[in-house]
Amino acid sequence: EVQLVESGGGLVQPGGSLRLSCVVSGFTFSRSTMSWVRQAPGKGLEWVAKMKEDRSDEMYVDSVRGRFTISRDNAKNSLYLQMNSLRAEDTAVYYCVTGGAYNGYFANWGQGTLVTVSS
């Protein structure tokens, strides 16, 4: 059974930082492109970042580029999202998902972790 478990969300002040983690099991993580997708309260889905299995092809949506960094540790079956200079508009549930490659799809989703940016 494929499982993705996120952690690290919480309440942070504007300008602060958080590091999200996602531990996966049930599939070959080291062969999978991975992404983060977020959903602001009551809003739609927004892709945030992706990274290929070999840590190449690191890409971001414009609104987070330069502030967020995606990384992975294939030995630990883990995906990360370092979020710096957080803004109120970054408030959302952040999902760890499999996929993000060209012509690919987001087949498996974690339960999500809520990030709230507020003073």
Next chain:
Amino acid sequence: DIQMTQSPSSLSASVGDRVSITCRASQSVSNSLNWYRQKPGKVPELLINRASSLQSGVPSRFSGSGSGTDFTLTISSLQPEDFATYYCQQSYNVPLTFGQGTRLDIK
């Protein structure tokens, strides 16, 4: 960026109805178009990949069609669990983008 526009934004229907949702891309995405269903308070789930391929485990009442810029998700006979929000998503270009969502309510 490729903009994805879904129509309608919301619709009401009854159990057993046949419904279709349209997704239009601002430029061609070939067949790199996926559909997701998100039940209230739940995680999104993949229904259709690459425009018309039914994801494993998804009921056959769901189907997808289209290529280029115009795509359709059809549900042949609505079930109670289908009252949810549906999203299309293109995987042709970065940034990967979603439609705004179509909310399907019980009439």
